[in-house]
Amino acid sequence: MKKLALVHTSATLIPVFQELCQAFLPGVQVFNIVDDFLVKNIIASGSLTPTIAKQVVGYVESAQMGGADQVLVTCSSIGPAVELSEHLVDIPVLRVDQPMADKAVAMGTRIGVIATLSSTLEPTADLISRRAEVASKKIQLEAVLCEGAFDALMRGDAATHDQKVTEVLKQLASKVDVIVLAQASMARVVANLNPSEKKVPILSSPQIAIEYLASQQALS
Structure with a gap:
């Protein structure tokens, strides 16, 4: 069974994507990685900092180590870091937007x-x-x-x-x-x-x- 990792910056999005995955990806195993401090830190800093970008890359790498065949990052605020992570792992990575x-x-x-x-x-x-x-x-x-x-x-x-x-x-x-x-x-x-x-x-x-x-x- 294929695995999809969802990286979130808010746990409130888990049920939203769970319902969608059940409807459109019924044969795919889904697991979630959540860090709700990422956006809070972006707001405090005023922008996506190198430190936050490294954290995002780390979560994508963790998703690959967890056996994911694909990663979807569900937060638009960290999109540039998502694009960076695409070049650092061996599986497809998609920013949600x-x-x-x-x-x-x-x-x-x-x-x-x-x-x-x-x-x-x-x-x-x-x-x-x-x-x-x-x-x-x-x-x-x-x-x-x-x-x-x-x-x-x-x-x-x-x-x-x-x-x-x-x-x-x-x-x-x-x-x-x-x-x-x-x-x-x-x-x-x-x-x-x-x-x-x-x-x-x-x-x-x-x-x-x-x-x-x-x-x-x-x-x-």
């Missing part, structure tokens, strides 16, 4: 990106720009930070978080062809939107990433 970025580039030329953390917004926007270059496609990228939404969520005020994200989604929908959610935690906001409020496609990384893995030979 790459399939989503490719899908967004294929769907339109005006792409909106929203996040509640600047440490996530910047790496995701950069990835989309680079994937557009790979696809030889010119795009217009509009990246928007939902000010105050993350702090509200950390205070336990999910309603304020959802309201702020919803407002940005509505504003951005009139300007772009497709919207990318830089954080998986915002997907539940989309689920609560009225159909009339979903004027353009809104992409979230978890399901797109798992569907992508299901199509790859590494786990077949």
